[in-house]
Amino acid sequence: MDCQSCAPPELRKDKPHTFLLHEPTTCGTCGVGLEGRVVLRGADAVMLKLCTTCGPSEAVLSTDAEGYLAAFLARGERPAGATGDHLFKHTTSTCPKCLTLVPAEVVIRADSRVYFRKDCATCGPSEALVSEDAAYYVRAYAFARAGTEPLKFAAEVEHGCPTDCGTCNDHEQHTCLPIIEVTDHCNLECPICIVNNQYSNHIEVATFGSIIDTLIRNEGQCESVALSGGEPTSHPKILELIAAAQRPEIGRVVVITNGLRLGKDRDFARALKASGCYVGLQLDGFTADTHEKIRGRDLVAEKDAALAALKELDIPTQLIFVATRGVNEHQIGQVVELFLREDHILSLNFQPAAFTGLGGGAFAHDPMDRLTIPGVIKAIAAQTNGALRYEDFFPLPCSHPQCVSLTYLLRLDDGRHLPFARFVDFKRYGTLLRSSATLPATAEMESTLQDLMYDVFSQQDDIPEAPAVLAALKRALGVMFPERQLSPQQAITIGERQAKSIFLHHYMDRHDFDLERLRKCCHHYPQIDGRIMPACGFNMFHRGAAKGKDTQLAPWGRKPWTTGGDGQIRLSVVT
Amino acid sequence: MGLLAGRTALVTGGSRGLGRAICVALAREGAAVAFNYSKDEEAAAETLRGIEACGVRGWSFKVSVLDRVGMQALVKQVEKDAGKIDILVNNAGIGQVVPLALMEEEDWDRVMDTNVKGAFIATKAVLRGMVREKRGRILNIGSLAGVKMMQAPVHYSAAKAALKGFTEALAKEIGRYGITVNCLAPGVLDEGVSGNLPAARRDEYLRHCALGRLGTCEEVADFAAMLVSDRNSFMNGATVVLDGGV
Numbered sequence: 175m176d177c178q179s180c181a182p183p184e185l186r187k188d189k190p191h192t193f194l195l196h197e198p199t200t201c202g203t204c205g206v207g208l209e210g211r212v213v214l215r216g217a218d219a220v221m222l223k224l225c226t227t228c229g230p231s232e233a234v235l236s237t238d239a240e241g242y243l244a245a246f247l248a249r250g251e252r253p254a255g256a257t258g259d260h261l262f263k264h265t266t267s268t269c270p271k272c273l274t275l276v277p278a279e280v281v282i283r284a285d286s287r288v289y290f291r292k293d294c295a296t297c298g299p300s301e302a303l304v305s306e307d308a309a310y311y312v313r314a315y316a317f318a319r320a321g322t323e324p325l326k327f328a329a330e331v332e333h334g335c336p337t338d339c340g341t342c343n344d345h346e347q348h349t350c351l352p353i354i355e356v357t358d359h360c361n362l363e364c365p366i367c368i369v370n371n372q373y374s375n376h377i378e379v380a381t382f383g384s385i386i387d388t389l390i391r392n393e394g395q396c397e398s399v400a401l402s403g404g405e406p407t408s409h410p411k412i413l414e415l416i417a418a419a420q421r422p423e424i425g426r427v428v429v430i431t432n433g434l435r436l437g438k439d440r441d442f443a444r445a446l447k448a449s450g451c452y453v454g455l456q457l458d459g460f461t462a463d464t465h466e467k468i469r470g471r472d473l474v475a476e477k478d479a480a481l482a483a484l485k486e487l488d489i490p491t492q493l494i495f496v497a498t499r500g501v502n503e504h505q506i507g508q509v510v511e512l513f514l515r516e517d518h519i520l521s522l523n524f525q526p527a528a529f530t531g532l533g534g535g536a537f538a539h540d541p542m543d544r545l546t547i548p549g550v551i552k553a554i555a556a557q558t559n560g561a562l563r564y565e566d567f568f569p570l571p572c573s574h575p576q577c578v579s580l581t582y583l584l585r586l587d588d589g590r591h592l593p594f595a596r597f598v599d600f601k602r603y604g605t606l607l608r609s610s611a612t613l614p615a616t617a618e619m620e621s622t623l624q625d626l627m628y629d630v631f632s633q634q635d636d637i638p639e640a641p642a643v644l645a646a647l648k649r650a651l652g653v654m655f656p657e658r659q660l661s662p663q664q665a666i667t668i669g670e671r672q673a674k675s676i677f678l679h680h681y682m683d684r685h686d687f688d689l690e691r692l693r694k695c696c697h698h699y700p701q702i703d704g705r706i707m708p709a710c711g712f713n714m715f716h717r718g719a720a721k722g723k724d725t726q727l728a729p730w731g732r733k734p735w736t737t738g739g740d741g742q743i744r745l746s747v748v749t
Numbered sequence: 750m751g752l753l754a755g756r757t758a759l760v761t762g763g764s765r766g767l768g769r770a771i772c773v774a775l776a777r778e779g780a781a782v783a784f785n786y787s788k789d790e791e792a793a794a795e796t797l798r799g800i801e802a803c804g805v806r807g808w809s810f811k812v813s814v815l816d817r818v819g820m821q822a823l824v825k826q827v828e829k830d831a832g833k834i835d836i837l838v839n840n841a842g843i844g845q846v847v848p849l850a851l852m853e854e855e856d857w858d859r860v861m862d863t864n865v866k867g868a869f870i871a872t873k874a875v876l877r878g879m880v881r882e883k884r885g886r887i888l889n890i891g892s893l894a895g896v897k898m899m900q901a902p903v904h905y906s907a908a909k910a911a912l913k914g915f916t917e918a919l920a921k922e923i924g925r926y927g928i929t930v931n932c933l934a935p936g937v938l939d940e941g942v943s944g945n946l947p948a949a950r951r952d953e954y955l956r957h958c959a960l961g962r963l964g965t966c967e968e969v970a971d972f973a974a975m976l977v978s979d980r981n982s983f984m985n986g987a988t989v990v991l992d993g994g995v
Contacts, residue, residue, distance in 0.1 A: 624922075625925070628880050628923070628926065629880075631876075631877060631880065632877045632879075632880035632881040634877070
């Protein structure tokens with residue numbers, strides 16, 4: 175799928191195929207077992223293979239791509255009266271004990287949930303819950319769309335995924351959201367933390383600038399660049415970093431923060447506002463006990479202070495809520511209510527907890543009973559008094575469809591928000607299903623909104639609140655596409671006040687790691703050595719904390735930049 | 750079987766002149782035909798008889814083309830009876846021979862409203878169904894006076910030129926729904942709006958017309974029936990002149 179929200183189409187090209195799934199196969203020459211990549215190319219379904227001995231090859235599986243997809247989806251229907259596990263497909267996961275890549279059977283059980291069944295030659299069998307709704311999981315594959323290639327790949331294909339990362343030209347999606355970790359210092363030690371803070375380094379401004387250069391060289395344009403950490407506001411030169419990222423090729427700079435400094439240092443908050451950056455505020459609950467369990471201490475007053483500063487200064491904000499079974503899932507409705515109430519809060523990002531990283535890798539959890547995307551959506555529906563429904567959410571085709579789910583909510587003229595799914599068939603409107611947190615004022619979006627308006631116009635007798643929807647669409651078209659040129663930044667700013675979005679992004683861990691999903695990851699950690707690392711691959715194999723403290727790196731793993739005892743940065747800096 | 754068998758058409762201003770001829774031509778090609786009119790009930794009854802004589806269903810509505818609510822109700826009624834409206838012919842129009850110096854603002858508004866706003870109101874009323882069906886034919890009846898420099902009333906020429914623009918912009922906007930929009934621009938005819946032309950102007954037209962005669966409503970109507978049929982599937986946003994060669 176062409177990410178036109180991130181860049182004009184002439185800058186980046188679509189992949190020549192739609193990546194669908196991974197399946198076990200064999201090399202046609204030497205017969206060795208491989209994990210093949212099934213893609214839909216024109217009318218064909220094709221198996222792409224990479225043999226480290228014989229090189230790349232391919233085999234046509236079917237000359238009826240649509241029929242192949244339909245038959246694949248039909249495999250996800252558990253026969254009535256069936257007992258035991260229903261095998262849907264295969265993939266490659268990791269052994270939760272030794273982190274070795276192992277084959278996994280993807281099975282659907284009588285509880286209508288999806289599980290991985292694995293058997294490590296060293297550690298033995300294991301199982302993990304992957305999705306709380308098999309119907310959602312299976313249907314998500316129907317949303318698969320062709321990815322987009324970056325202008326320049328950061329790595330060459332040699333041994334295949336994930337060892338060559340990254341990203342190589344076998345990766346199926348460009349970098350929709352670069353997340354740059356600017357420090358490994360933090361002012362919290364969160365029990366759920368997914369990184370591996372060593373309190374060793376703040377990135378140099380010049381080094382950071384070289385990462386931005388690499389991104390622009392590889393991507394052309396980026397809709398967003400996120401500054402993360404550690405806690406990025408603990409970086410002494412955070413404002414300089416923000417300024418360094420604000421280039422014409424970058425739509426918005428987002429600082430992902432726990433908000434502590436923001437809440438207590440109003441001068442800093444004002445400086446952030448003046449910088450024009452956006453804030454991604456970590457907010458996982460509203461009570462002392464939830465903060466204590468997830469973030470290590472009671473943060474109620476500090477989060478309130480941060481929220482007050484953001485509101486007072488009207489700083490465009492995204493809320494990030496790590497949803498954890500048995501901890502804060504009962505407060506999901508409350509964060510949705512806050513999100514809908516405040517104009518400056520543009521998007522809400524739920525992250526079902528991933529048990530990886532220095533904190534998260536050791537966080538107490540049950541891999542067979544955890545929150546997944548469908549579980550969070552059900553909680554949203556149950557806790558919002560009908561404002562949002564399960565059916566309002568759709569898999570995002572931009573990434574692997576199992577990774578992200580989203581809904582857009584149109585701002586009505588009376589201030590209420592109505593999910594687009596209430597008046598539009600999301601499957602017909604691929605343009606809306608993007609990784610963008612807001613509606614970008616692109617030519618394609620104009621055409622889409624106009625189509626959408628005609629759809630509502632022609633069926634207004636059957637659509638509740640059709641007159642209000644039409645009035646809102648008329649307003650949106652008017653302000654997003656005025657009879658004057660908008661700069662890319664203006665186009666983003668205007669578009670983001672017309673609709674809000676809720677994203678659910680499920681990062682992977684050692685239990686539910688799925689190589690197939692990694693193949694199309696579009697949230698990437700750019701590194702100072704020039705690699706652009708898909709987030710979950712980096713967390714699993716390179717960060718060195720997939721199981722918490724002292725996790726052994728994969729043989730090909732390379733840790734992020736740190737200064738060792740000698741004060742030297744371990745990885746070479748990109749030039 | 751006629752060119753329009755199984756289709757349903759709405760013709761605005763269908764009681765007399767070119768409107769009536771179009772109603773009957775469409776009916777003759779097999780379309781069920783609805784039309785509206787504003788005044789002449791007797792003439793409307795004659796048109797309705799002409800439609801029904803072709804063995805198809807007809808509807809006659811005494812509703813001004815400027816009555817938005819009335820036009821919406823008309824469309825709903827026809828859609829309820831026939832299931833859908835496939836064809837719209839925006840024919841309703843008036844002329845007035847008056848030089849600009851003597852033209853009052855009310856004259857301007859009346860001509861612009863009936864000829865242009867009326868097309869907008871009727872089109873918006875039928876468009877919902879056409880978009881839903883992803884199919885439709887819209888034909889706007891323009892005039893040679895809207896295309897070429899002629900000795901014609903300024904407000905009338907301006908209104909007919911506006912219909913040409915209306916045609917082109919709308920064709921571009923809704924082509925994606927399988928709806929074509931075209932404009933038929935007749936020269937001077939021997940009845941209808943042209944019937945009010947002073948003799949001197951008719952004679953001038955005849956001097957410049959290669960065929961040396963005025964057109965007939967039937968000639969224009971027959972061509973209109975072909976234009977809104979499936980035989981004419983790729984023309985869109987066009988203004989077709991039918992003038993005997995001027």
